[in-house]
Each structure stands twice: as structure tokens, then as C-alpha cells.
Amino acid sequence: MPTKKELLLKYAQQVRRRDIAWDREYSKLLPPDEEFIESLRLLVDYDYPSERLLEIANDPVLQMQALLQDVLEDVQGFLPEHCRCKADQSIVGLLPRSEVNASCFGSQAGITDGYLIGLNSGLIHGTGLVSAALIADTHPSVEKPTGRDFFDASLRFFSKGSPEDFEKSIQLTIGLPPEVQVLVGANHSVMLWFVTLHECGHIVHGDVDNGRATSHAISHEKSTYHPPTWEEEYAADQFALESFLLNRPNAERAWTNYATVDLLYRWLDLATQRAKASQDYPPTNARLHRLRQWMCATWGDDPSNHLQTLDDLWHRWIKETEV
Known part of the structure; x- marks a missing residue:
């Protein structure tokens, strides 16, 4: 696992390589913390003393931004060759906490010469916690914390995301054995x-160029937000699934990975409901039905009943959470 300093240095290299104009683009999308943005400018322009590097590396916002840079690099390797041109024009960044969990931005939002894919901290950290819930309740070496501990924390962080919630969730994760943390x-x-x-799918299909998902997350004005149509959402789901799972080595690996995607959609639907946030997207059941149909047609039946295991865990978490 890289140290915080290594993450920060890697992030600085990414910023240099991408030649990101902070004033024009990221200052609109990062949380409005002028001291933090100034720290990043200094980091890019000058050699920073190591003690200051470690100090600002403790900022969870910076850690999440560094994580997103790695995610985008990985994703570019999954994309079909003919789709990589537009993806190469994309950068990735944190959205301020708002009703939009993830979105794409283009020229309509002031992003020039490419696209910006944005995810907010509730989605980024919440998915980490619900991932831990799944592993904690399926790995034989884990007794405490339980999957329910992580599941509850994921819902709390998604809806509130306070520093206290973040710190508590970090302490939960630290309690896991190292080999489990890797999983x-x-x-x-x-x-x-x-x-x-999924967001790359919107870019490749031209949804962003057509004015979808433009400036809602920046301006918070619903009148300026044009959500994708349901068919565009289904198409972006399909693009993501095909790009990611079409070249898995076998059905077992494909269904193992798909179960994680299935959990993502279930969790995001519940977390959004609990947070009383608006939903401009197709019903989760309809989206999952289409994705499962593709899995069965492409890979055959689930060889190890991954979805049945997930169903059992999900119903137990829901029941325990409601107690």
C-alpha cells in the first residue's frame, strides 16, 4: 500500500502531466476551500518540504482526488480501442457534495478541450465502506467489525459526510486484518x-456534447440541469458492463465482479432514499434486470450463486439496520 506521501507526490505528477488549469476548472468543482486550493497550486509549482507534504496529505479530500486519478488510469485500460480518444481527453475530479453523485461535464460547464468526470465524496467513501461490509461478512477471518457496522457507516457517511463520520469509518477499516483490507x-x-x-459511456455516446448533465453540480440551480434520458442511462450502464466484464478470464471471475456492481446499485438506491435526495435515474430494479440479462447471455448462469449470497446479506443488513 502506498504511503500518504507517495499518494500525494503521485497526484502532483498527475497534475503536472495533465496541465490542469486550477483557476478555470477545478476551483469550480472542488469544495470552496481557498487554503486547500492554494496548497495544491504550491505543490504543483514548487518543491514542498516533507513535513508540509505529510500535513496536507492527511486531508481526506486530497486522498480521494489521488484515488480518482488512479481509477481513471485503470479505466482507460478497460476501454475499447475506438473509444480511447475521448477518454484520453478526460480528467477526473471531486464534486462538491450535492444532489449529483457522479456526472460528466463539458463545454457547457466551462470545461474546455475535453471532459471532466466528477464524483462526490459521499459516493467515493460510501462505496468503500459498503465494499468493506461485503468482505467483512464473507471472509472467514473477520469477526469484528461486522458487515452491518460498515453498512450502517456507509449510509451515515453518504447522507451526512461529517468529519466525525469520516474518522469513525477510518477506525473501522483499520480494525480489519491487512489481507482483508487488500480485498x-x-x-x-x-x-x-x-x-x-458509466460516465465514459455518456462521453462516448455524445450525451455530454448534447448538453446533458451540464451545470447542476456547480450552480445548484435545477433549471440548468438536463439529466440524461433513461435510455441514455441504460446505454451507459451497458457500455460500462461490456467494457469491464467482456474480457474477464472466466465466468467465475465475471460473476464475482458483477456481484460487486449489483451491490453498488442496490446500495446507491437505498443511500439516496435515506438521504432524501432527488433521483433522476431509471428504477434500480429495471437497471439491474438489464445488466443481469446481459450477464446470463454472455457468461451463462452464475456458477457459485454470488447473487444469492448477496441477496442473503442484503436482506440481513436491511433488517438489522431497521431494528
């Missing part, structure tokens, strides 16, 4: 890969 990280990556591939 949690792998599961979390699958969720973030899929979300990012």
Missing part, C-alpha cells in the same frame, strides 16, 4: 471503475 480495496476499485466507465 476491500479491490472491491472498492470495481465499484469506482464501473461508475467512471
Whole structure:
């Protein structure tokens, strides 16, 4: 696992390589923390003393931004060759916490010469926690914390996302054995890969160029937001699934990864309801039905009943959470 300093240095290299104009683009999308943005400008322009690097590396916003840079690099490797041109024009960034969990931005939002894929912290950290819930309740070496502990924390963080919630959730994760933390990280990556591939689907299909998902997350004005149509959402789901799972080595691996995607959609639907946020997207059951149909047609039946295991865990978590 890279240290916080290594993550920060890698992020600085990414910023240099991408030649990101902070004033024009990221200052609109990062949380409005002028001190933080100024720290990043200094980091890009000058050699930073190591003690200051470690200090700002403790900022969870910076850690999540560094994580997203890695996710985008991975995703570009999944994309079909003919789709990589537009993806190469994309950068990735944090959205301020708003009603939009993930979205794409183009020229309508002031992004020039490419696209910006944005995810907010509730989605990024919440998916990490629900990934931990799945591993904690399926790995034989884990007794405490339980899957329900992580599941409850994921819902709390998604709806509130306070510093206290973040710190408590970090302490939960630290309590897991190192080999389990590796599995949690792998599961979390699958969720973030899929979300990012979905947004790449909107870019490749021309939805962003057509004015979809433009400036809602920046301006918070619903009148300026044009959500994708349901058919565009289904098409982006299909693009993500095909890009990610078409080249899995076997059905077992494909269904293992798909179960994580299935959990992502279930969790996001519940978390959004609990947070009383608006939903401009197709019903989750309809989306999952289409994805499962593709899996069966492409890979055959689920060889190890991954979805049945997930069903059992999900119903137990819901029941325990409602007590």
C-alpha cells in the first residue's frame, strides 16, 4: 500500500502531466476551500518540504482526488480501442457534495478541450465502506467489525459526510486484518471503475456534447440541469458492463465482479432514499434486470450463486439496520 506521501507526490505528477488549469476548472468543482486550493497550486509549482507534504496529505479530500486519478488510469485500460480518444481527453475530479453523485461535464460547464468526470465524496467513501461490509461478512477471518457496522457507516457517511463520520469509518477499516483490507480495496476499485466507465459511456455516446448533465453540480440551480434520458442511462450502464466484464478470464471471475456492481446499485438506491435526495435515474430494479440479462447471455448462469449470497446479506443488513 502506498504511503500518504507517495499518494500525494503521485497526484502532483498527475497534475503536472495533465496541465490542469486550477483557476478555470477545478476551483469550480472542488469544495470552496481557498487554503486547500492554494496548497495544491504550491505543490504543483514548487518543491514542498516533507513535513508540509505529510500535513496536507492527511486531508481526506486530497486522498480521494489521488484515488480518482488512479481509477481513471485503470479505466482507460478497460476501454475499447475506438473509444480511447475521448477518454484520453478526460480528467477526473471531486464534486462538491450535492444532489449529483457522479456526472460528466463539458463545454457547457466551462470545461474546455475535453471532459471532466466528477464524483462526490459521499459516493467515493460510501462505496468503500459498503465494499468493506461485503468482505467483512464473507471472509472467514473477520469477526469484528461486522458487515452491518460498515453498512450502517456507509449510509451515515453518504447522507451526512461529517468529519466525525469520516474518522469513525477510518477506525473501522483499520480494525480489519491487512489481507482483508487488500480485498476491500479491490472491491472498492470495481465499484469506482464501473461508475467512471458509466460516465465514459455518456462521453462516448455524445450525451455530454448534447448538453446533458451540464451545470447542476456547480450552480445548484435545477433549471440548468438536463439529466440524461433513461435510455441514455441504460446505454451507459451497458457500455460500462461490456467494457469491464467482456474480457474477464472466466465466468467465475465475471460473476464475482458483477456481484460487486449489483451491490453498488442496490446500495446507491437505498443511500439516496435515506438521504432524501432527488433521483433522476431509471428504477434500480429495471437497471439491474438489464445488466443481469446481459450477464446470463454472455457468461451463462452464475456458477457459485454470488447473487444469492448477496441477496442473503442484503436482506440481513436491511433488517438489522431497521431494528
